Amino acid sequence: MEKLIAVIGTVGKTQGPRLRAVFGCMYYGMLRPSEAVSLLLTECTLPEEGWGLLELSEISSPAGRDWTDTGEVHQASRPKGGPRNAVRRVPIPPVLVTMLGEHVQEHGTAADGRLFRSYRDGIYQPSTLWQVLRKARKQILTTAQIASPLMARPYDFRHAGVSWRLNAGTPAPLVPEWAGHTVEVLLRIYAHCVDGDDERWFGPMDDALGRD
16 A cells, blocks of 8 residues: 555656645545545644644535535535534554655645645545546556456545554544544444454453453
8 A cells, every 4th residue: 555655656747746645644544535635734733753643623525516505516514424513533653744744845735724735726626536546556556456446446545544443453433433434334344354353362362361
């Protein structure tokens, strides 16, 4: 996954370099594409060392002009899965902290504080993310992999991000809280990430029984 994100950063003269951190947010931060492209600098805590934090209070979803209150392609809404006016806190690893810091240094921010902007200072369209991803897959994947569903959609980066946190042993209640959905959704969609890994927990359970 890290290699694919790196290749995305090489697509085109400006497009890939500007979108590399968007895909990083979807993977390392478990953000939906609409959340990633709308991320504000004020929602990011980027320390010089260690883990950082994203605090999401509003997203701009690409719903289409006929499906928004304002007639715009994008419409702002609260973080999915939370109560009204909720702020979703997402801890992010140092690799994403560095990636976002470098992005701000190299590309600045939009007039409204967004980290990611098109050449017209607008919000990236989903089609742009798809195009960049398609080009990057051709550079790094085999012919068979390109024909497969492997990381074929921008949203797959979010799925992969949720999966690596689960596989790392992060408690199940924390992951959906950070990802912005319920435990029920997590267990239904990502059950394969925790199934078949029983032996990993035998040692800790034996230790707990021994202490008792």
